[in-house]
Amino acid sequence: MTEQQQSLDAIHDIKKMMERSSRFISLSGLSGVSAGVCALIGAWLAHPYVYGYKNLFIDINQPYTYDATVYLNTWLFWIAMGTFVAALLSAFVFTYIKSKKDGTPIWGKTARRLMINVLIPVAVGGIFLLSMMQYGTFGLVAPGCLLFYGLALINASKYSLNELRYLGYCEIILGIINLNFVGYGLYFWAAGFGILHIAYGVYMWYNYEREN
Numbered sequence: 001m002t003e004q005q006q007s008l009d010a011i012h013d014i015k016k017m018m019e020r021s022s023r024f025i026s027l028s029g030l031s032g033v034s035a036g037v038c039a040l041i042g043a044w045l046a047h048p049y050v051y052g053y054k055n056l057f058i059d060i061n062q063p064y065t066y067d068a069t070v071y072l073n074t075w076l077f078w079i080a081m082g083t084f085v086a087a088l089l090s091a092f093v094f095t096y097i098k099s100k101k102d103g104t105p106i107w108g109k110t111a112r113r114l115m116i117n118v119l120i121p122v123a124v125g126g127i128f129l130l131s132m133m134q135y136g137t138f139g140l141v142a143p144g145c146l147l148f149y150g151l152a153l154i155n156a157s158k159y160s161l162n163e164l165r166y167l168g169y170c171e172i173i174l175g176i177i178n179l180n181f182v183g184y185g186l187y188f189w190a191a192g193f194g195i196l197h198i199a200y201g202v203y204m205w206y207n208y209e210r211e212n
Contacts, residue, residue, distance in 0.1 A: 027160055028098040029209055032201025034090035036194045042083030043190035049075050050186050071133075098209070114159040121152035142185025146175030146192045161208075167200045 048054040056074050071077040099106045125148025129141050153168030171192050178188035 027164070027204070028091075028094040029201040029203070029205030030094040030098075031091035032197045032204060034094060034201075035087040036197030036199075036201060038083055038087040038090060039193035039197060040190055040195075042079055042086075043186055043194060045083075046076055046079050047186060049079075110159050114156050117156040117159060118152045121148050121155055124148070125152075139182035139185060140179070142189040143175040143178035143182070145189060146171050146178060149192070150175060161204070163200065163204060167196060170196055 049056050054075070056076060058073050058075060058078075096106055105111065125144060128148075129144045132138075132140060132144065150168040150171030150173075153164050153171065155168075157165035157168065174188055174192045174196070178185060181188070
């Protein structure tokens with residue numbers, strides 16, 4: 001090995017060490033794929049309730065109340081909760097496996113920064129959308145989810161790989177388009193949280209994780 005090659009290898013190692021110390025790079029592409037699959041399954045289960053083919057309420061005899069407890073009596077609420085939990089658990093499992101393989105802590109300093117920067121826009125968006133739902137503005141829930149989620153990804157991308165930022169841009173663009181087609185929110189939601197996640201996950205796996 002020449003002296004020049006040794007210098008290049010040393011620079012590469014230093015760059016990798018700096019990247020590991022400042023960015024959480026153990027996000028697995030398979031996490032994105034699994035989350036996308038969960039989202040598509042959730043959208044498929046929710047479709048008949050969203051478009052009136054099945055009764056939205058679990059107990060049709062329960063009196064309707066104008067407060068947040070009414071959502072607990074809807075199939076959509078529990079489908080959404082099940083989809084979220086399944087996506088979160090599957091994403092965690094694949095990220096944990098990659099983290100162990102890379103030798104990076106699953107809950108280190110950069111992981112905490114990443115999580116905080118994701119949670120702030122998501123939490124604010126969740127509160128805002130719940131308020132909108134209480135006023136009956138259901139048509140803007142799907143585009144609102146895409147917009148706030150896109151902002152969260154862009155906000156968190158400085159603590160992870162740059163590809164996360166472009167996923168955020170795509171989510172925001174899809175949310176803006178959805179604002180003009182509010183009756184098709186479930187389809188846009190499935191495209192953003194399902195298809196885009198799968199495409200992002202496949203790209204990440206192909207470029208960073210597959211065996212040479």
